[in-house]
Amino acid sequence: MDYVNKIFFVLLGLFIVLNWGLIMSGLIRKIIARIGNRIGIRIYQPYINLIKNYFTRSQISHGVMYYLGPVFRLSGGVGIFLFLPLIYGSEYWSNFSFTGDLILVSYFMFFGMLGMALGAGEGGHPYSTIGISRGLAQFTAIEVPMILAVISIAIQYQTLSITEIVAAQQGGILNWTLFTNPLATIAAMLSFLGAMGHSPFNVVMAPQENPVGPPTEYHGTFLGVLQTNRAILHVVEAIFFMNLFFGGATNWFELILKTFLIYFWSVFVGVVFPRYRVDQSISWLIKIPLVIGVLAIIFIM
Amino acid sequence: MVNKENEKDKFLAPENKVHIVIGPEGEEITVDPLKDYFCEAFPKVHEPKNRIVENFINWARAESLWVLGFGTGCGSIEIPPLLSPRYDAFRFGVAMRATPRQSSVIIISGYLSVKTLKRVIRSYEQMQNPKFVVALGSCTINGGMYWDSYNTINRLDHYMPVDVYVAGCMPRPEALLAGFESLKKRIKEGRAEGANEYATNFKWYKANQKKIIKDWNMPDYNW
Numbered sequence: 040m041d042y043v044n045k046i047f048f049v050l051l052g053l054f055i056v057l058n059w060g061l062i063m064s065g066l067i068r069k070i071i072a073r074i075g076n077r078i079g080i081r082i083y084q085p086y087i088n089l090i091k092n093y094f095t096r097s098q099i100s101h102g103v104m105y106y107l108g109p110v111f112r113l114s115g116g117v118g119i120f121l122f123l124p125l126i127y128g129s130e131y132w133s134n135f136s137f138t139g140d141l142i143l144v145s146y147f148m149f150f151g152m153l154g155m156a157l158g159a160g161e162g163g164h165p166y167s168t169i170g171i172s173r174g175l176a177q178f179t180a181i182e183v184p185m186i187l188a189v190i191s192i193a194i195q196y197q198t199l200s201i202t203e204i205v206a207a208q209q210g211g212i213l214n215w216t217l218f219t220n221p222l223a224t225i226a227a228m229l230s231f232l233g234a235m236g237h238s239p240f241n242v243v244m245a246p247q248e249n250p251v252g253p254p255t256e257y258h259g260t261f262l263g264v265l266q267t268n269r270a271i272l273h274v275v276e277a278i279f280f281m282n283l284f285f286g287g288a289t290n291w292f293e294l295i296l297k298t299f300l301i302y303f304w305s306v307f308v309g310v311v312f313p314r315y316r317v318d319q320s321i322s323w324l325i326k327i328p329l330v331i332g333v334l335a336i337i338f339i340m
Numbered sequence: 341m342v343n344k345e346n347e348k349d350k351f352l353a354p355e356n357k358v359h360i361v362i363g364p365e366g367e368e369i370t371v372d373p374l375k376d377y378f379c380e381a382f383p384k385v386h387e388p389k390n391r392i393v394e395n396f397i398n399w400a401r402a403e404s405l406w407v408l409g410f411g412t413g414c415g416s417i418e419i420p421p422l423l424s425p426r427y428d429a430f431r432f433g434v435a436m437r438a439t440p441r442q443s444s445v446i447i448i449s450g451y452l453s454v455k456t457l458k459r460v461i462r463s464y465e466q467m468q469n470p471k472f473v474v475a476l477g478s479c480t481i482n483g484g485m486y487w488d489s490y491n492t493i494n495r496l497d498h499y500m501p502v503d504v505y506v507a508g509c510m511p512r513p514e515a516l517l518a519g520f521e522s523l524k525k526r527i528k529e530g531r532a533e534g535a536n537e538y539a540t541n542f543k544w545y546k547a548n549q550k551k552i553i554k555d556w557n558m559p560d561y562n563w
Binding site for chain 1: 379383384386396397400401403404409424425428430431433435436437438439441442444468469470535
């Protein structure tokens with residue numbers, strides 16, 4: 040396939056993922072509202088917010104890093120997307136996946152967070168700094184069990200290519216990593232709760248705790264870029280987990296269903312359990328998912 | 341050295357006065373916080389784009405009202421029920437934001453004491469250009485039951501351009517929802533240009549504000 044075609048399909052895939060992310064976030068907020076016995080937002084509300092933010096008339100700057108913060112964050116989300124095979128067995132929807140993409144995608148998960156830390160720090164608002172320090176501390180505790188699970192899978196399948204991991208899970212539901220390596224799946228899905236930033240682990244952004252957190256100073260187009268990234272990142276991380284643990288997808292319908300269910304897992308836990316303080320969440324992440332992750336590696340060797 | 345204070349500096353907080361900082365290599369640096377730490381640029385008028393584009397953007401602005409979580413007076417207790425299942429303002433596109441940078445609506449919810457007026461001005465000026473003011477309760481119209489109070493302002497629109505008044509003492513949350521609806525109508529018609537009005541009549545508003553705030557110890561414009 041020539042390059043023009045490849046780039047066209049990558050951009051089309053990004054467009055689909057962005058739209059699915061926006062619709063899904065609206066849908067999820069609607070579901071949360073129904074749980075609280077409210078009517079809730081309109082499902083297309085995230086689009087309106089995005090348009091409004093991109094067309095704010097006046098904007099102020101705090102310096103170069105302030106500009107680069109959202110850019111880094113967005114390149115983190117798009118970076119994961121670029122190297123992630125979306126549909127198994129499809130030449131069109133495999134993006135730029137290559138033999139070592141598992142490592143690169145895991146790296147990109149942390150990349151956006153670091154960029155955001157630099158940008159929010161330059162904003163100079165104390166709440167940004169508090170939010171960022173909490174966010175980085177918590178995300179480190181999230182990342183460790185997740186990477187342990189990823190390493191466990193890499194050992195299990197003897198490969199660092201996501202496409203090969205998906206290929207090894209084909210041929211029936213019992214071939215999924217969920218059943219062949221349940222410990223790694225549990226460790227990763229528990230850390231996934233933290234990565235999505237829903238209730239037990241949303242102390243970083245919760246307006247009741249720490250007004251808005253890292254993006255306190257971000258407004259207008261900056262905030263629009265962050266919202267765009269959020270929509271992409273949620274879907275893309277769900278696709279990553281789908282590829283690693285739930286057998287990947289062979290068509291778009293399967294992808295949309297599985298990403299919704301994976302994302303819904305974090306929402307389901309979020310509406311049931313109250314928020315952790317940052318010290319509680321870190322000690323929980325270190326006590327349970329981390330231990331399960333270590334066990335996953337021990338049992339697979 | 342005796343630090344001579346002129347009349348203007350009298351109310352300035354100590355950390356905002358001109359002072360000398362010793363640098364890491366022993367050099368003396370004079371710091372004027374009002375000039376160095378705050379932006380001195382006055383607000384600018386941002387003209388609307390052409391009609392068709394502006395109509396579309398105004399629709400988006402009207403359907404996504406982000407309200408600054410700022411409570412003054414009795415009305416601040418009428419705002420939390422808006423988010424409860426009984427009134428549920430989210431279905432009208434109204435959401436609360438905790439930071440002025442991201443919010444487009446500020447609700448002045450009742451009487452405004454002079455002390456709070458200062459904070460309101462700071463918060464209002466930090467909001468970005470399409471910004472709307474909803475004045476809740478009769479205190480914001482003519483002072484209401486506090487009209488002869490020594491410490492509250494009477495007419496809010498002397499200090500910032502108001503888009504929608506919700507009359508009553510106190511208006512119920514339903515009245516506030518109706519106020520949001522009329523604000524939406526106003527935005528969609530392109531008449532809610534409060535931020536530009538503030539920039540155009542900046543001197544008049546500043547003079548009014550300084551007339552009533554005696555201990556003015558902040559920069560003229562808080563961007």
